[in-house]
Amino acid sequence: MAKQIVVCLKQVPDNTKLRPETLTAMPTHGVDMMMNPFDEYALETALRLKEAAGEGSTVTLLTVGHESAKNVLKKAIAAGADAGFIVDGNDVPAGDGLATAGVLASAVTALVPEASVVVCGTSALDVSGGMVPAMMAEKLGWASLTQCKEVTLNGETLSAKRVSELGVETHAITGNAVLAMMKCDYELRSSNIKGVMKANKTQLPIKTLADIGATVTAGITTKQLAQRPEKGDGKVIEASNGTTDAAVDELVAFLKAQKLV
Numbered sequence: 001m002a003k004q005i006v007v008c009l010k011q012v013p014d015n016t017k018l019r020p021e022t023l024t025a026m027p028t029h030g031v032d033m034m035m036n037p038f039d040e041y042a043l044e045t046a047l048r049l050k051e052a053a054g055e056g057s058t059v060t061l062l063t064v065g066h067e068s069a070k071n072v073l074k075k076a077i078a079a080g081a082d083a084g085f086i087v088d089g090n091d092v093p094a095g096d097g098l099a100t101a102g103v104l105a106s107a108v109t110a111l112v113p114e115a116s117v118v119v120c121g122t123s124a125l126d127v128s129g130g131m132v133p134a135m136m137a138e139k140l141g142w143a144s145l146t147q148c149k150e151v152t153l154n155g156e157t158l159s160a161k162r163v164s165e166l167g168v169e170t171h172a173i174t175g176n177a178v179l180a181m182m183k184c185d186y187e188l189r190s191s192n193i194k195g196v197m198k199a200n201k202t203q204l205p206i207k208t209l210a211d212i213g214a215t216v217t218a219g220i221t222t223k224q225l226a227q228r229p230e231k232g233d234g235k236v237i238e239a240s241n242g243t244t245d246a247a248v249d250e251l252v253a254f255l256k257a258q259k260l261v
Contacts, residue, residue, distance in 0.1 A: 005060070010063060012126045042181040046059045047189065049152075106209075148162050
């Protein structure tokens with residue numbers, strides 16, 4: 001039976017190209033952007049589910065962002081996705097997971113009402129909150145499974161491998177579900193000329209919050225993007241009398257002075 005699958009994508013700062021002169025720039029003002037790495041695994045998983053579900057199945061992309069996000073969606077369509085929408089992120093505070101989850105849930109309901117599976121990356125490179133997929137599932141009233149490493153379709157049942165502190169769990173899911181993908185044993189497929197041509201022709205509408213019936217109460221505002229500070233020099237603790245006990249005492253005293261214990 002055909003399945004309508006949604007993939008939630010996010011464009012994030014390319015952490016290999018952040019430059020000193022753009023450290024305080026926001027995503028639409030001079031920072032090089034890329035598809036969130038975990039979302040690439042979500043996209044590839046969705047494309048595999050589409051192939052397994054057969055004729056009539058589709059993959060629709062959703063992102064909360066700005067005009068610049070079209071580049072990320074075009075890459076996904078070139079890889080095999082069918083359509084995409086951008087929800088205008090001007091009124092959605094960056095980094096506010098609850099607000100983003102609510103907007104995405106509204107977008108799924110309004111724009112892809114026949115969807116039965118939403119696939120996300122487990123977290124975003126810039127915020128690393130890891131909360132949006134589960135909160136979106138709660139908003140939708142769907143099942144939720146996080147830390148997925150592989151998802152396959154067996155008839156109408158999703159079979160998902162999930163990584164936990166106890167090892168790898170296998171779950172069977174029937175009904176609607178939101179899946180959060182971590183790093184998988186497979187990578188996002190490469191696009192071909194046909195896919196690139198399709199991406200260039202595909203319209204990527206920008207929807208307002210009113211269009212999808214969503215409202216947002218601001219809770220978090222992101223003011224700056226910055227690289228983490230460089231590591232300082234290490235410190236070697238040497239006991240004055242050369243004994244192990246004295247070295248331990250001096251180490252503990254140092255950690256307390258630094259307020260690390």
